[in-house]
Amino acid sequence: MSDLLVAGGQVLRPDLTVERADVLVDGETGDIADVAEPGTVDAPETLDASDGLVIPGLVNAHTHVAMTLLRGYADDKPLDAWLQEDIWPVEAELTADDIEAGAELGIVEMIRSGTTAFSDMYFHVDRIADAVERAGVRAVLGHTAVTVGKDDEAARADCQRSLDVANELDGAADGRVATTFQPHSLTTVGEEYLREFVPKAREADLSIHFHANETENEVDPIVDEHGVRPLEYADDLDLLGEDTYVAHGVHVDEAEIDLLADTGTGVAHCPASNMKLASGMAPVQALREAGVTVGIGTDGAASNNDLDAFDEVRDAAMIGKLAAEDASAVPAEAVVEMVTRGGADLLGFDGGRVAAGSNADLAVVDLTAPHLTPAHDLVSHLAYAVRGGDVRHTVCDGEVVMRDREVLTLDESAVRERASEHARDLVGRAEGDA
Ligand SMILES: N[C@@H](CCSC[C@H]1O[C@@H](n2cnc3c(=O)[nH]cnc32)[C@H](O)[C@@H]1O)C(=O)O
Ligand SMILES: [Zn+2]
Numbered sequence: 001m002s003d004l005l006v007a008g009g010q011v012l013r014p015d016l017t018v019e020r021a022d023v024l025v026d027g028e029t030g031d032i033a034d035v036a037e038p039g040t041v042d043a044p045e046t047l048d049a050s051d052g053l054v055i056p057g058l059v060n061a062h063t064h065v066a067m068t069l070l071r072g073y074a075d076d077k078p079l080d081a082w083l084q085e086d087i088w089p090v091e092a093e094l095t096a097d098d099i100e101a102g103a104e105l106g107i108v109e110m111i112r113s114g115t116t117a118f119s120d121m122y123f124h125v126d127r128i129a130d131a132v133e134r135a136g137v138r139a140v141l142g143h144t145a146v147t148v149g150k151d152d153e154a155a156r157a158d159c160q161r162s163l164d165v166a167n168e169l170d171g172a173a174d175g176r177v178a179t180t181f182q183p184h185s186l187t188t189v190g191e192e193y194l195r196e197f198v199p200k201a202r203e204a205d206l207s208i209h210f211h212a213n214e215t216e217n218e219v220d221p222i223v224d225e226h227g228v229r230p231l232e233y234a235d236d237l238d239l240l241g242e243d244t245y246v247a248h249g250v251h252v253d254e255a256e257i258d259l260l261a262d263t264g265t266g267v268a269h270c271p272a273s274n275m276k277l278a279s280g281m282a283p284v285q286a287l288r289e290a291g292v293t294v295g296i297g298t299d300g301a302a303s304n305n306d307l308d309a310f311d312e313v314r315d316a317a318m319i320g321k322l323a324a325e326d327a328s329a330v331p332a333e334a335v336v337e338m339v340t341r342g343g344a345d346l347l348g349f350d351g352g353r354v355a356a357g358s359n360a361d362l363a364v365v366d367l368t369a370p371h372l373t374p375a376h377d378l379v380s381h382l383a384y385a386v387r388g389g390d391v392r393h394t395v396c397d398g399e400v401v402m403r404d405r406e407v408l409t410l411d412e413s414a415v416r417e418r419a420s421e422h423a424r425d426l427v428g429r430a431e432g433d434a
Contacts, residue, residue, distance in 0.1 A: 001027035001398060002044040009049025009364060010378065011035060012056070014341070014353040016333050018378050023054055025360040030398030032360045047393050047400060049364045053378055056352045057116025057361035057396060058309040059343025062209075062247040062268035062297025065120050065128065066094070066102030068109065069423040070302040079215050079277045087302060090430040098422045100127035105419035106307055107135040108412050112405070113308040113388025114363030116396040119209065119268065119297065119347055121182050121247075125165050133173035136401045136409040138361065140347045142166055142182040142209060145197075147190045155190065159183070159197040166206045176397060178207075178348060183239075185211040186230050187218050194237045207348060208239060209268075212246035215279045219251050231256040240265040245346040247297060248273075249287065250280040257283065261290040266346040269338070271315035273299030281323035284316065284330050295343035296335070308388035313339050317383050332383035364393040 006023040013019060013035070024034040024041050034041060067087075074086030099122065110118060117138040120128060125143050132139045143165035147155035166179040181201035183189040189210075201208060213219060213230050222230045231252060234240055240259065245266035252260070260267065269282050287294055296316050298307045313335045320330025344352030351359040365372075365386055372381050372390065394402040401409045 003027045003033070004045045004047060004360075004395070004398060004400070005041060005043035006047045006049050006054055006362060006364065006393075006395070008038070009052040009054045011054045011354050012378070012382070014355050016336060016379050018053065023354060023360075023362065025395070025398045027398055030360055032354065032356050032358050034356055035354060047364070047395070047403065049393070051368050052364040052366055052392060053382075054354060054362055054364050055114070055382065056340040056344075056354055056358075057363050057394065058114050058339050059295060059347060059352060060110060060115050060118035060298055060307065060309050061245070061295030061343040061346050062270055062299055063106070063118050063120055063307060064122050064300035065106035065118060065307070066099040066122055067300030067302045068106040068307070069094075069098060069102040069419060069426060070300070071305050073302060073427065075276075075305075077277075079279060080217055082277060082303070090426060093426055093429045094124070096124040096127045098426050099124040100131055101415075101419045101422040103128045103131040104135070104410055104415045106301065107131055107137055108407055108410055108415050109307045110309070111135065111137065111394050111402050111407050111409075112391065113310060114365070114391035114394055115307070115309045116361040116363070116394060116401075117344065117347055117349065117351065119180075121184070121209065125169060129169050129172045129177050132177055134409060136399050137396050138176045138349065138351075138359075140178045140180055140207075140209070141169060142180040144182045144184045145193075146184045146188045147193050148188050155193055156196075159189070159193050163197065163200055163204065163206070166201070167204060174397075180209040181206040182208070183210045185214070185218060186234060187221055191237075194239070198237050198239055202238060207243040209245055209247070210239070211248055213251045213256070214248035214274075215277070216251055229253060229256050231259050235259055235263065243348075245293075245295070247299070248279070248282065250274055250282045252283065252287075257286055257290045257292065260287065260292045266293040266295065268295050268297040268346060269316060270297045270299040270312075271319045272312060273303040275315065275319060276303050281319050283323060284320040285324045285326070288330075288334060293342055293345050294338050295346040296339045309339055310382075310386050310388050313382070314384055332377075332380045335383050336379055360395055360398040362395040363391050365390050366392040
């Protein structure tokens with residue numbers, strides 16, 4: 001690939017200042033080679049960023065990308081009932097082809113809204129990795145193990161599968177795929193299985209990702225059974241550490257926040273899902289003050305109901321203020337940092353910054369829309385006013401994956417059509433079986 005110059009725009013720098021600059025991308029390495037004075041460097045290929053703001057590609061730190069197939073299928077219920085009555089029965093019918101179709105749809109949606117990397121929990125993960133490879137984006141994938149409702153053999157096989165998939169797919173798609181070992185949550189995977197498989201994951205040096213402290217209903221059974229809070233139980237199981245990030249972290253007390261900080265465990269905050277399922281409000285300001293790395297995730301499209309990370313950024317700022325009852329809590333700079341560098345740090349790749357040496361994962365936001373006028377403060381706009389549809393170009397690993405709002409790596413209309421068909425057939429099968 002030849003070098004690329006993202007030229008003529010303003011650039012968001014790692015210290016969250018904005019300057020006029022051209023971004024030179026090294027076509028060989030896919031890294032940013034230089035952030036240069038406008039007009040001082042040249043490259044064979046140019047991406048026009050005039051009237052635009054060049055930002056790091058956004059990082060969706062927690063999702064279930066193939067759940068786009070279930071968008072709008074079941075709404076307005078709390079987590080337990082939603083999963084058990086609606087989602088899990090349909091997911092039981094999901095085929096590998098369905099999952100690939102849903103993943104492509106979700107990835108197109110993310111590319112269009114400036115997301116270049118996502119962290120996913122699901123199954124038939126090889127097919128999600130195929131979609132990631134074709135789309136040209138970056139992802140941390142894994143097979144999610146659930147043991148409740150399974151006999152011992154099936155439960156152990158599911159945990160083993162999570163280990164195997166993490167080992168096999170790490171480094172796929174030219175290194176754009178990384179992996180995690182994934183117990184679904186502390187209440188859906190039995191203690192005996194965690195005691196057996198977490199040490200194996202640690203031995204294999206795998207990162208770990210799981211849902212934690214999402215609802216009160218997830219906290220109480222652990223306190224009743226083990227006499228400690230969920231994250232204390234997780235720590236006892238050796239689940240916490242620098243290579244772990246949990247999804248949600250809504251119902252965490254002060255001691256658990258300290259435990260996250262002391263162990264270096266990260267949190268993928270999912271504000272829209274937490275609001276929609278009425279799970280609660282994560283103490284984001286307190287987590288950040290304690291030094292916990294926080295990223296921002298959409299969660300699946302069935303509890304959001306879109307994968308637009310800009311929506312999430314605004315929601316994170318809003319609910320963060322409400323949770324802290326303080327309008328100065330979770331300010332614009334914090335959410336912009338969380339959805340870029342915070343997410344990249346959780347996922348463990350060198351991105352989230354427009355700086356020489358970082359991965360060239362970029363989005364160019366078109367600043368000409370009425371809702372982005374005037375331009376007093378572009379960080380404020382990123383937090384509160386930009387929408388996914390304002391993204392004009394998306395670049396991942398130095399490759400242009402969307403130019404002038406046209407996705408180049410996947411055929412968007414074919415993807416939409418295929419996903420609609422798979423979704424319709426899936427629901428037909430699930431309801432036919434009922
Ligand atoms: N259901 C499968 C595997 C689980 S994949 C990951 C699961 O997380 C589910 N999920 C989606 N959003 C959430 C959430 O907010 N909390 C907990 N689970 C979720 C999703 O529907 C999917 O079933 C089995 O029984 O083996
Ligand atoms: Zn989730």
